[in-house]
Amino acid sequence: MDNWEELESACKECKKCALNETRTNVVIGVGNRDSEVLFIGEGPGESEDLKGEPFVGRAGKLLDDMLQIIGLDRNRNIYIANIVKCRPPKNRDPSNEEREACSGWLNAQYALISPKIVVCLGRIAAEAIIGAGFKITRDHGKWHDINGVKTMALFHPAALLRDPNRRPETFVDLKELERVIKSECTRTL
Numbered sequence: 001m002d003n004w005e006e007l008e009s010a011c012k013e014c015k016k017c018a019l020n021e022t023r024t025n026v027v028i029g030v031g032n033r034d035s036e037v038l039f040i041g042e043g044p045g046e047s048e049d050l051k052g053e054p055f056v057g058r059a060g061k062l063l064d065d066m067l068q069i070i071g072l073d074r075n076r077n078i079y080i081a082n083i084v085k086c087r088p089p090k091n092r093d094p095s096n097e098e099r100e101a102c103s104g105w106l107n108a109q110y111a112l113i114s115p116k117i118v119v120c121l122g123r124i125a126a127e128a129i130i131g132a133g134f135k136i137t138r139d140h141g142k143w144h145d146i147n148g149v150k151t152m153a154l155f156h157p158a159a160l161l162r163d164p165n166r167r168p169e170t171f172v173d174l175k176e177l178e179r180v181i182k183s184e185c186t187r188t189l
Contacts, residue, residue, distance in 0.1 A: 001108040001112070003112070004112060007028070008028055011026055011028050011105050012028075014026065014086075014101075017098045017102070019086035019087070019088060019094075019098055022086075022089055023049060024049045025044075025052035026085050026086060027043075027052055027054050027082060027085055027087070028052075028085055029054060029079060029081035029082070029109060030054055030075070030079070030080050031079035031080050032075065032076060032077055032078065032079055033079060033112065035079045035113060036115055036116040036117060036181075036185040037077070037079070037116070037118075037181060038078070038079050038081065038109075038113050038115035038117070039079070039081070039118075039119045039121060040083065040118060040119070040120050040121065041054055041080065041081075041082045041121040042084070042093070042094060042123075042124035043085075043087065043124075044082060044084075044086065044087045045057055045059075045091050046087065046091065047060070049086070054080045055074075055121075058161060059157035059161060060157070062161060063121070063157045066154075070174050077187070079113055079115075081106060083102060083103075083124060084101075086098075093124055099128055115149060117149070117177075118146065118151040118152075119152055119154060119177060121153070121157065122153070122155065122156025122159060123136040123153075125153070125156075126139070126153035130144050130151060136153060136155060136159075140154060140170075141154070143180070150180060154173050154177075155169075
């Protein structure tokens with residue numbers, strides 16, 4: 001895809017997997033398309049499917065609060081996308097086939113943004129981007145070099161809502177993210 005309009009138009013017409021049969025909206029992404037920082041979640045939930053925007057429910061509110069702690073804002077200086085663009089029924093994990101069917105859309109977004117930093121939100125996104133051996137409880141907050149791009153994973157905001165005891169270590173991870181953004185990015189903070 002050569003531009004955002006072409007990407008969005010093609011993505012909205014996608015029928016590469018069965019998720020298109022139950023979606024309300026294709027959830028392509030939100031944020032500053034010129035950002036140097038790309039956040040990637042696993043896929044839309046019910047609220048996101050209804051609104052057509054990633055991270056808009058309770059987990060989205062928590063994500064916005066987390067971003068604010070380190071001077072980030074979804075509309076100003078980051079871009080947020082998902083591994084899959086359509087909601088898996090009952091918010092189940094996206095299947096390998098669904099992830100594969102959607103991989104071209106995320107790859108196109110990645111190419112258009114050309115991020116310096118990628119932040120995976122949760123286990124599913126981290127396994128897809130960082131690798132199958134990734135364990136969120138062990139590897140969150142650690143930097144990985146993925147094709148020359150600094151990449152880390154944070155606990156998914158929904159997981160933090162279920163287990164608030166993970167919030168202190170997530171705060172440490174956020175401060176590490178802030179440190180690296182300040183040293184690597186010229187346009188973000």
